Amino acid sequence: MSRKKIRVLFVDDEEGNRRAFKATFRREMDVTLASSGAEALHVLERVPMHVIVSDQRMPDMPGSELLTLVRAKHPHTMRILLTGYSDIEAVAQAINKGGIFAYATKPWDEHDLRLRIEQAYEIQELRTSREALLNQFTQVFRGAGDPIVLVDHRGRIVEANPACGKLLGVEQRELIGRGFMQHVENAKDLMRSLRTHPRDEGPFNVDITIRDRSGDLIDCLMTLTHLGECKAGKNVFQAIIKDITDRRQEEKRLRKLNSDLDKRVAVRTAQLLEALEDIGSFSYSVAHDLRSPLKNILALSEHLHGQATTTGDTGSLAFTERIHKGAQRMIDLVEDLLRFSQTNTREIERRMVDLPELVRAVIDEQVPEHRRGQLTVRIDPGTEVLADAPMLKVVLHNLLSNALKFSADTAAPRIEIAHRTDGQGDVIEVHDNGVGFDNKHREQVFGPFKRLHSNARFEGTGVGLAIVQRIVRKHGGTVQADSRPGHGTVLRFT
Numbered sequence: 001m002s003r004k005k006i007r008v009l010f011v012d013d014e015e016g017n018r019r020a021f022k023a024t025f026r027r028e029m030d031v032t033l034a035s036s037g038a039e040a041l042h043v044l045e046r047v048p049m050h051v052i053v054s055d056q057r058m059p060d061m062p063g064s065e066l067l068t069l070v071r072a073k074h075p076h077t078m079r080i081l082l083t084g085y086s087d088i089e090a091v092a093q094a095i096n097k098g099g100i101f102a103y104a105t106k107p108w109d110e111h112d113l114r115l116r117i118e119q120a121y122e123i124q125e126l127r128t129s130r131e132a133l134l135n136q137f138t139q140v141f142r143g144a145g146d147p148i149v150l151v152d153h154r155g156r157i158v159e160a161n162p163a164c165g166k167l168l169g170v171e172q173r174e175l176i177g178r179g180f181m182q183h184v185e186n187a188k189d190l191m192r193s194l195r196t197h198p199r200d201e202g203p204f205n206v207d208i209t210i211r212d213r214s215g216d217l218i219d220c221l222m223t224l225t226h227l228g229e230c231k232a233g234k235n236v237f238q239a240i241i242k243d244i245t246d247r248r249q250e251e252k253r254l255r256k257l258n259s260d261l262d263k264r265v266a267v268r269t270a271q272l273l274e275a276l277e278d279i280g281s282f283s284y285s286v287a288h289d290l291r292s293p294l295k296n297i298l299a300l301s302e303h304l305h306g307q308a309t310t311t312g313d314t315g316s317l318a319f320t321e322r323i324h325k326g327a328q329r330m331i332d333l334v335e336d337l338l339r340f341s342q343t344n345t346r347e348i349e350r351r352m353v354d355l356p357e358l359v360r361a362v363i364d365e366q367v368p369e370h371r372r373g374q375l376t377v378r379i380d381p382g383t384e385v386l387a388d389a390p391m392l393k394v395v396l397h398n399l400l401s402n403a404l405k406f407s408a409d410t411a412a413p414r415i416e417i418a419h420r421t422d423g424q425g426d427v428i429e430v431h432d433n434g435v436g437f438d439n440k441h442r443e444q445v446f447g448p449f450k451r452l453h454s455n456a457r458f459e460g461t462g463v464g465l466a467i468v469q470r471i472v473r474k475h476g477g478t479v480q481a482d483s484r485p486g487h488g489t490v491l492r493f494t
Contacts, residue, residue, distance in 0.1 A: 007049045011039075011055060037058060040054065051077065053080045055106070057083075082104055082108060142161050206224060305317065350387060353387050358392060385426045401464060428493055430492075436488050445465050
């Protein structure tokens with residue numbers, strides 16, 4: 001029972017009965033008394049009551065007549081009739097016309113009457129709550145911006161909100177009983193979806209096309225929910241419809257834009273590949289054609305150097321040495337250009353490579369005898385990596401060459417080649433304790449012809465690390481450098 005007191009109006013023309021009722025129920029109920037039907041109606045006009053209990057036999061207005069009037073004017077007030085055993089006709093009239101909740105015989109039993117009043121109040125509260133929920137639902141239903149329609153098992157519209165009428169171009173009142181499927185273009189597909197979708201799985205979405213009264217087609221997304229069975233035992237569905245015509249048009253526009261973009265990208269990619277191929281061919285041709293005259297210059301400078309040595313011409317010796325040195329540098333640069341060009345066109349051929357054996361071969365070819373004691377290799381015997389062996393050998397050659405060159409002037413040069421594995425795969429590192437460089441230039445060292453030291457101090461073309469980066473990227477790996485001036489460099493690749 002609710003904590004708040006039940007407001008009860010007790011109507012009886014006998015003062016003793018009124019006093020007895022109030023004395024019995026005043027502690028747990030808010031009791032108001034009336035001595036006649038007219039007085040009771042006047043009280044109800046001023047104060048709403050939860051329950052009215054009326055005696056049947058009153059001189060001015062019988063209880064059954066009073067409760068009939070109360071039902072008409074104050075339908076939310078629950079009605080109970082008190083009557084004697086002989087007033088069966090009055091009880092029947094009160095039930096039929098007054099719509100009473102219950103009746104009790106006189107003299108009334110305190111516990112029985114209290115129970116009936118409490119039950120009447122609970123029912124009144126439930127009805128009030130139900131009406132409030134119904135009003136709330138009605139407001140939401142009618143005020144919803146999206147069309148909502150209730151459809152029975154035959155596809156007939158049971159209820160529709162104003163937004164649905166607006167979408168279909170039909171007055172809302174004309175929709176009731178109308179066949180909803182006559183507005184759906186793909187009605188058979190919709191009915192098939194309704195039949196096949198399990199009803200206990202909740203709402204499901206389906207795309208439909210609706211034709212309004214003027215014949216225009218509207219793309220919609222419909223959310224269907226099975227509400228259960230109506231009184232006749234037939235299924236009822238709720239459909240919430242959303243007009244997605246604008247969204248569909250935007251999707252078509254975006255698809256067309258994407259299609260056009262793909263075409264433009266394909267054309268530009270083909271043009272770029274063609275340009276790159278032309279550049280590669282041109283670079284290879286230029287580099288290849290330069291080698292022959294440079295080698296002639298180198299041979300002629302050596303011949304002149306020999307003659308100057310025989311004649312003792314010291315001036316010519318200096319010139320021939322400069323020519324020889326410049327020609328040799330140009331040949332080295334051309335060779336690096338050719339290698340750089342070839343790394344772009346050559347496809348990788350992966351196989352399992354014995355890493356310790358490959359490193360030993362590189363050391364034998366690259367490291368002078370007097371510097372091999374400065375080298376430490378930390379690679380477990382039998383270590384294998386999946387790579388293109390000739391390309392991996394070029395990478396190790398270039399990294400080791402860098403380490404040898406930039407640690408040559410160090411008091412106690414140390415070089416280390418190490419291997420480890422992490423979550424991304426194999427990691428190979430080459431450490432040296434050479435001159436190093438400022439770490440803010442760590443990305444520049446991999447650019448073609450990028451040099452961080454003067455050519456007078458350290459000779460080179462600046463292409464070696466660019467080749468390393470290109471080969472590593474062709475393998476799907478990464479390469480990076482870490483260094484500090486005077487503290488050496490670590491070059492690692494995965």
